[in-house]
Amino acid sequence: NAGVTQTPKFRVLKTGQSMTLLCAQDMNHEYMYWYRQDPGMGLRLIHYSVGEGTTAKGEVPDGYNVSRLKKQNFLLGLESAAPSQTSVYFCASSRRQGANPFDQPQHFGDGTRLSIL
Amino acid sequence: SQELEQSPQSLIVQEGKNLTINCTSSKTLYGLYWYKQKYGEGLIFLMMLQKGGEEKSHEKITAKLDEKKQQSSLHITASQPSHAGIYLCGADISSNTGKLIFGQGTTLQVKP
Numbered sequence: 001n002a003g004v005t006q007t008p009k010f011r012v013l014k015t016g017q018s019m020t021l022l023c024a025q026d027m028n029h030e031y032m033y034w035y036r037q038d039p040g041m042g043l044r045l046i047h048y049s050v051g052e053g054t055t056a057k058g059e060v061p062d063g064y065n066v067s068r069l070k071k072q073n074f075l076l077g078l079e080s081a082a083p084s085q086t087s088v089y090f091c092a093s094s095r096r097q098g099a100n101p102f103d104q105p106q107h108f109g110d111g112t113r114l115s116i117l
Numbered sequence: 118s119q120e121l122e123q124s125p126q127s128l129i130v131q132e133g134k135n136l137t138i139n140c141t142s143s144k145t146l147y148g149l150y151w152y153k154q155k156y157g158e159g160l161i162f163l164m165m166l167q168k169g170g171e172e173k174s175h176e177k178i179t180a181k182l183d184e185k186k187q188q189s190s191l192h193i194t195a196s197q198p199s200h201a202g203i204y205l206c207g208a209d210i211s212s213n214t215g216k217l218i219f220g221q222g223t224t225l226q227v228k229p
Binding site: 004040059 | 157158160165205207219
């Protein structure tokens with residue numbers, strides 16, 4: 001059972017470089033999310049998607065872009081990396097059920113540790 | 118300020134002791150989730166609570182959501198070293214928008 005897979009697991013970038021983080025889920029979940037985790041801050045939602053071809057802003061979207069071209073994949077892009085984006089990034093997915101689409105638990109990947117120098 | 122406050126921030130207990138972690142919000146919680154995270158790993162889903170007064174248990178872990186749906190507690194009975202890790206509560210406080218917020222986490226150490 002792969003669940004939610006994030007690639008890469010580690011990456012070091014220089015300020016101004018760009019990169020894309022990939023999240024893939026094999027559970028046929030409709031919803032996918034990107035979070036960042038910083039010490040003492042818990043997890044903060046960057047962007048999320050409620051279905052293929054749709055995305056929405058979360059709590060801290062600035063400096064990031066996302067795309068959901070396929071249901072199973074959710075990409076997080078950093079166009080011009082900044083040191084403030086040094087963090088651990090987590091992807092999650094959840095299924096839709098019933099009238100309340102957000103009452104299903106989110107399943108998380110193992111994270112991507114990103115350092116920007 | 119943190120919209121979802123966890124207390125304590127860290128906890129060290131002797132193996133076999135009981136402990137409680139609290140998660141408090143000033144707003145109504147629409148779905149409260151408890152997760153556990155081991156250092157360097159992802160989050161593992163523990164339990165989800167939706168109804169005021171709801172209580173769920175799994176093995177030695179019990180979670181409750183108070184009647185007003187503004188506070189949840191996670192109780193571990195007879196703690197073991199395997200319970201060590203970071204416990205996070207997450208909730209939707211904006212009525213089904215999908216924008217979950219998380220507490221800052223509680224780090225638990227269990228001394229053998």
